[in-house]
Amino acid sequence: MASNGGNPDESPIGDALREGDPRQVGPFTLLRRLGQGGMGTVYLGRAPGGDPVAVKLIHPQWAADPGFRRRFTREISAAQRVARFCTAPVLAADVEGDTAYLVTEYVPGPTLQQAVRDHGPLSGSHLESVAVSVAVALQAIHAAGIVHRDLKPGNVLLSPLGPKVIDFGIAQLAEAGAHVSSAIVGTPAYMPPEQARGEHVTPASDIFAWGALVAYAASGHAPFGDGPPPSVLYRVVHHEPDLTTLEPGLRATVAYALAKDPARRPTAQQLLDSLTCRTPAGQAPYVRDSAEPVETSGTHETGGTGSTASTGGTADEGTVVARRRTGVLAGAAAAAVALLTAGVVVALRIGAAGGDDGSPGQAITSRSASAPPAATAATSPSAAGGGTGGESDDVKNNAKDDTTGDTTDGANDGAKDGAKDGNPLTGRAVRLYMSPDGDPARQASAWQAAGRHGDAALMRALARVPRSVWLEARMTDADAARIVNTALDAAGKQGAVPVFVTDRLPLRDCYPNGAPDSRAYASWIGAIATAIGDRPAVVVLEPNSLSKVPGTPGCALGGPNGEQTRYDQLSSAVKRLGALPRTAVYLDGGQRYWPSIEDAASRLIKAGLDQADGFFLNASGFQPTDTVEAYGVRLAKCVHLTKTGGGSRCLGPEVDAVPDDTPGLPHFVIDTGRNGRGEWRPPAKKYKQAQEWCNPPGRGLGPRPAADTASGLADAYLWIRDPTKSNGTCTRGTSGPEDPVYGLVAPRGGEFWPDLALQRAKDAVPPLS
CATH class of the missing domain: 1.10.510.10 (Transferase(Phosphotransferase) domain 1)
Known part of the structure; x- marks a missing residue:
């Protein structure tokens, strides 16, 4: 929104108003024309208090488009998150009235x-x-x-x-x-x-x-x-x-x-x-x-x-x-x-609370699944560069050569003795890494500035919950190494453990994407492993990699050797990452009964489960946590039966007869981020395609990351997939583009959705505080 000239009271700025130009927009008086572009016309205006402002009136053809108005609203919210010193701050906007407009601080000076x-x-x-x-x-x-x-x-x-x-x-x-x-x-x-x-x-x-x-x-x-x-x-x-x-x-x-x-x-x-x-x-x-x-x-x-x-x-x-x-x-x-x-005044906020990066992370112990965080995160620059940073005694005690036998210190004491040595999730007290400047934190600042104090408080509480760091398909070896190093450096200063999710397997999600071939994927995993080194970390290896396997029914890609190639790729990754002294690796166990429990057990074994720390469940689901946890125990027993030649008995009473303390049963972790209110059950026949998995309404955040699990086989509850992000622009079988559940076009898959995040925070079980 350009403006030029000096003080509007001393010299003419821009051009005189033309016939047909409005003289008043909302509470703002329009004085001169400053410019015109494809989106609208910019005017010099005056606020009710007398301050000069720049007012952009959106062209009628845009303002009449409901989809544009929705996008315009999102952009205004985004603009309010940007530091005021480097731009013309947004002062007001109206996207609901007959005339859509945006008002910013007037900035004197030429372009x-x-x-x-x-x-x-x-x-x-x-x-x-x-x-x-x-x-x-x-x-x-x-x-x-x-x-x-x-x-x-x-x-x-x-x-x-x-x-x-x-x-x-x-x-x-x-x-x-x-x-x-x-x-x-x-x-x-x-x-x-x-x-x-x-x-x-x-x-x-x-x-x-x-x-x-x-x-x-x-x-x-x-x-x-x-x-x-x-x-x-x-x-x-x-x-x-x-x-x-x-x-x-x-x-x-x-x-x-x-x-x-x-x-x-x-x-x-x-x-x-x-x-x-x-x-x-x-x-x-x-x-x-x-x-x-x-x-x-x-x-x-x-x-x-x-x-x-x-x-x-x-x-x-x-x-x-x-x-x-x-x-x-x-x-x-x-x-x-x-x-x-350069004449710009900047206030730097460095280390406002906690460690050097101002964000102490959240401790998870066996005491309470919903305990409040140890301290509050503060927005600050991200750590970068080499070095491991300072590590707490609790983290150091989890080294793979630790022979103390300590596990969590609550009701399940000793129940996790079957966990792999060196797994940082099974130490005396585990603190998970929490990024200090994610989307919820920025949204909280924007809403606080807009006077939405209650909503801002919920977003701040949400920002304090540890979430995983995703290493995505588009990242090169150097990208992944940089992100891993940055997170580990920051986590070290917090005395925390980061959880990484890898998502670059060739033919990922049964589409021709991901790494181009096995060699490229192995190189990528190697770069991640090198970056982790001897620092404590958790790796959730490739969501959906064993739920959608090339060469199996429903996934025709990969040719006649596609299935074995997938197992070889995952086994190599497990071997490389599992060799690190303080890294835990979990393979894809899918959703509850998807794939079938027999297939899930067989595929886990073929993918190298014996060399992993266990499997993960529910990475994109909304299942009740207790239901998923019970299924995890059943799947662990099914793996045991399958290895002893009895996989066909996994659905019968024999699987239940396997004792919970049977030596060698695999452990698991559960994604609980979206589990607060369980699954969505839309009214029968209301939608041609209900797409229950896609941005289901009325769901709530689930139990916070914790080591206090109901089963000794469950190492932790984690938030693997970010519950504040959209699943995609689903249309429930309609011609779209709007989602009929929400009456709007949802953000693209993987994008932060403030309204969805707020709703899930309000409906969290247990409550978010």
């Missing part, structure tokens, strides 16, 4: 495009200030789970307090709209190759736009030239940028940002590390060595956001000086210095 056009290119400290400030803004935008999608000089305002980035999320709204569904949305000169090809965009796409923007600021022209959009897009995809006007150090950093492959671009934080690291003349201050991964995406199914990263070459191998920063304080302090020199 970067106007400044360069009127006064010429920037250089020296002026150019560096813009580069640093826009990188900081991108860091804040990406941390809020947003991809800008249209970063360009016209969307950067040069305010008296420093550059501010505006209009993030609007391009995403436009792209999702029915009127432009076939168009490529964005500005060609600043659009990354993947966006030009119509592919999925990530935070790495904004990094590319940052590079093009800095090149423009230094030269007065876009790095891929001007001309008709098809010609510019062709050059973006196939040609190298013109960076001749940049000094060598900055040129190397911009060249990395403009890499064709998004996996080779730095993150916003890495840009800041590069820009704020002083180096000798002629050397590029890019802060990365040849083994350090590069993040290119911000969200996955953890709270969050997913990330992709890679190592990469350099634009100028002879001039790059690689430096690795250790910890977050150095990078944060350097960024603060740069911001202060």
Whole structure:
């Protein structure tokens, strides 16, 4: 939302209102026209208290679209999560009235495009200030789970307090709209190759736009030239940028940002590390060595956001000086210095409570499944880099050479003696890693600012519950290693144990996705294992991998050897990860009676269960926890019978006759995140396809992660799949696009859904507090 000029009371700003322009919108008086774009017209306005504001009126053709209004509402909520210092904060909005509008703080000053056009290119400290400030803004935008999608000089305002980035999320709204569904949305000169090809965009796409923007600021022209959009897009995809006007150090950093492959671009934080690291003349201050991964995406199914990263070459191998920063304080302090020199005032919150990263994690012991967390998490920068951090005595006592025999210290004392040695879930007191800055925490801040104090309190309580860290199919070896290292470093400072979920098996979910072949998958698992090393961790290995097996009925992919290949892949992964001294590995036990209990037992054995710590259950289900736990015991006994030649007896009384303390019975963990109110049973014949698994209404959060389980064979309750995320845009057999249960288009699978998260928090059993 652009604005220009100085004090509106002293000089004319923008253009006079035209015939047909409204003079009043809600409580805001409109004074002048500031600009017009594809989404609406921007006006200079005045708030009831007299402060100047910028008011964007959405064009009628958009405002009349109910789907657009819903998306617009979500984007406003997202915008309110972005740090105020780097943008024009949202002050008000109305998406329900006849006129849809958005009101932001008025930011005096020209756009970067106007400044360069009127006064010429920037250089020296002026150019560096813009580069640093826009990188900081991108860091804040990406941390809020947003991809800008249209970063360009016209969307950067040069305010008296420093550059501010505006209009993030609007391009995403436009792209999702029915009127432009076939168009490529964005500005060609600043659009990354993947966006030009119509592919999925990530935070790495904004990094590319940052590079093009800095090149423009230094030269007065876009790095891929001007001309008709098809010609510019062709050059973006196939040609190298013109960076001749940049000094060598900055040129190397911009060249990395403009890499064709998004996996080779730095993150916003890495840009800041590069820009704020002083180096000798002629050397590029890019802060990365040849083994350090590069993040290119911000969200996955953890709270969050997913990330992709890679190592990469350099634009100028002879001039790059690689430096690795250790910890977050150095990078944060350097960024603060740069911001202060740019005229931007920033308050850094580092270590507000607990350890260095301000988030102490949550202890799970055998005392109470619903005990409150040991302390409150505080939003803070994430830990990064190498090292194991500090570990508590409880975690250290779980090493695989520990001979004390200690298990949990409650009613089940001694009941878990059959657990594998070194399993960090079976120590005297287990604290699970809790990410301090996930989606619930950011939503809590947004709702608190909006006056929704009760809802914010529930989100804060939800944010304190430990959830798993997902290692997704799109991640390279370097991506996975970086994420594992980051989580383990942060967990070490909390004295906690992270739970990782791997999700990259070839032909995962019986689709042609995941790793391309067994060799690539083994390399990926090896990178994860190397990153874990001797630090305590839990690995939930490939959900649905044994529920949907290639070469079996219902999954025709994989050819005649598909089934055995799947078992070989999983066995190798179990062997590699299980060899680590303090890592527990669990294989896919499926859902209750899916696959059949005999198939589940047989497949677990073939996949290497003997070398694993056990199996996991209910990773995407809504089954009552006690029902799942009883099934887990039955499946463990079925495994025992199958190994002794009696698998066909698993459904008869013989399985119940197997004593619970039979030596060698496998252990298991249960995903309880969605179990609070059990399964959804829609009215008969109400929906053509009920899709009970997909965002079922009225469900509640289940028992919190705990080692206090009803069975000695159950090592823990975990939240494996994030219960705050959407299962997908299901239509229950209708023509859609709305889900008839909710009357709206649900977020895509894996996306955080604030309203769903709030409903499940309200309906949690036991209550969330």
